[in-house]
Amino acid sequence: MIAVLGLVVGVVVGLLVRPEVPAVVEPYLPIAVVAALDAVFGGLRAMLDGIFDDKVFVVSFLSNVVVAALIVFLGDKLGVGAQLSTGVVVVLGIRIFSNAAAIRRHVFRA
Amino acid sequence: MSPERTPGHHLRKELPAEVPAPASGDRRSAGERESAEKRTAPGNGAQQREGRSRTVPGPAGEAGQTPEPGPAGQGSPEDGPAQRPQTDGGDEPGAAVTGRQRLVKSLWPPRVSRAQLIVAVLLCGLGFGLAIQVASTSDNSALRGARQEDLVRILDELGDRTQRLQDEKQSLDDQRTELENSSDQAEEARRQTAEKERQLGILAGTVAAQGPGITLTVDDTKGTVEADMLLDTIQELRAAGAEAIQVNDVRIVVNSYVTDLDHGGISVDGRKIGKPYRFKVIGKPEDLEPALNIPGGVVQTLEKEQATVAVERAKTVVVDALRPAKRPDYAQSSSR
Structure with a gap:
């Protein structure tokens, strides 16, 4: 519940404050958000499985974000930023889908 | 998802859809164990479950955490039997109820635990980033998401368009100047003609x-x-x-x-x-x-x-x- 409240608070603050995204961070923010979403879905699934561990969640969350941003950064440096970020989004999307399927199985038994 | 798993569950995480049997079996066994614990000894079972969900044993010993499982444990045995007939068909009660029950329990009543707080902070960051990104993307979506080469192309097109419009403006300005001059000239010619008419009229005696x-x-x-x-x-x-x-x-x-x-x-x-x-x-x-x-x-x-x-x-x-x-x-x- 606290976690959901945290999410809501974050969204509201982000919408209200509307900060200027620094130009350096700008290309990595969407990928980082997707990676974090992946981590959150994984965490939700783990919680439904009864094996949720906050430490693992924190580490996976942060490492997901960092690695995703790093991949995009590397891709930009190599000149394949667009393709690589597409690839990252695809992979993360697949993972989110499989996690969502597991969650669905838990919640709806189907 | 892999980091969230404990090493014992690596089979399930690799093939989540293909091998549900061991997963469900594992889950069911865990759930049955839990429900059994709950039914027999509510407070103790909740504490155990709380301890198990937290693989780090440190927080369990903290003073702020120990009172928490008490009310949660009190709530859970009442919820558990009440929900089971509604939510489940009855053939596999333990597995189904466990997943949903965990979800419901984690949502209500709200518990302040270290895990919840940490997850809340991370999710707060996620929501923040999400909101920023959505807001900045919806600002001017045409340019915001464009790559560098697209931007260069758009800039080129804009430059060309500007050039064309400048040329058009130039030609229209010329045309306008020409028209103004010619109308001035026509006005001047009319004026001179009228003047001449007056002069000639004096000579001809008509005025x-x-x-x-x-x-x-x-x-x-x-x-x-x-x-x-x-x-x-x-x-x-x-x-x-x-x-x-x-x-x-x-x-x-x-x-x-x-x-x-x-x-x-x-x-x-x-x-x-x-x-x-x-x-x-x-x-x-x-x-x-x-x-x-x-x-x-x-x-x-x-x-x-x-x-x-x-x-x-x-x-x-x-x-x-x-x-x-x-x-x-x-x-x-x-x-x-």
């Missing part, structure tokens, strides 16, 4: 004129003044620079003629003029008066014929006798 000049009065009491004398007078005045001449009420123009009438009297342009003959002349008075008064000139000739002649300078002489404009039958203007 009235006023200006400095003289008035010449010839009183022919004896009836000795003849047409040629008046013609000489007119010629003399013209030679002295008279610009508009009027005798009594007849305007003298370029083709005026003076004739003697059979039974006395003089007609100008076919109109009889009565005595005395009054000349109204516009011109430079300093030129006109001496021209008439020169020895052997008009005045002397007339006085020799017993006529009285009076010449007066005037600041303003009004020549208002008019002559209708005559439209030529054959001759046409050759200009244009």
Whole structure:
């Protein structure tokens, strides 16, 4: 519940404050958000499985974000930023889908 | 998802859809164990579950955490049996209820634990980033998401468009200047034409004129003044620079003629003029008066014929006798 409240608070603050995204961070923010979403879905699934561990969640969350941003950064440096970020989004999307399927199985038994 | 798993569950995480059997079995066993624990010893079971979900044993020992499982544990045994008949068909009660129950339990009642707080902070960051990204993407979505090469292309297109529009503006400006000039020229030409018309009208006698000049009065009491004398007078005045001449009420123009009438009297342009003959002349008075008064000139000739002649300078002489404009039958203007 606290976690959901945290999410809501974050969204509201982000919408209200509307900060200027620094130009350096700008290309990595969407990928980082997707990676974090992946981590959150994984965490939700783990919680439904009864094996949720906050430490693992924190580490996976942060490492997901960092690695995703790093991949995009590397891709930009190599000149394949667009393709690589597409690839990252695809992979993360697949993972989110499989996690969502597991969650669905838990919640709806189907 | 892999980092969230404990090592024992690596099979399930790799093939989540294909191998549900061990997963569900594992889950069911865990759930049954849990529900059994709950049913038998509510408080103790909750504590155990709390401890198991937290693989790090440290927080379990913290003072702030220990009271938490108490109320949660009290709530769970009441919820568990109540929900099970509703949510489940009944054949596999433990597995289904466990997943949903965990979800429900974690949502309500809210518990302040370290895990919840940490996850809340992370999710807060996620929501923040999500909101920022959504807001900035919806700002001007056309350019925000574009890659560098697209931006360069868009910039090029904009530059071309700007160039084209500048060219168009330039040509339109030129056109406007041209039109303004031509309309100015037309206006000027009209003005000059009107001016010229007035000047020519004065010469042709179609418009009235006023200006400095003289008035010449010839009183022919004896009836000795003849047409040629008046013609000489007119010629003399013209030679002295008279610009508009009027005798009594007849305007003298370029083709005026003076004739003697059979039974006395003089007609100008076919109109009889009565005595005395009054000349109204516009011109430079300093030129006109001496021209008439020169020895052997008009005045002397007339006085020799017993006529009285009076010449007066005037600041303003009004020549208002008019002559209708005559439209030529054959001759046409050759200009244009």
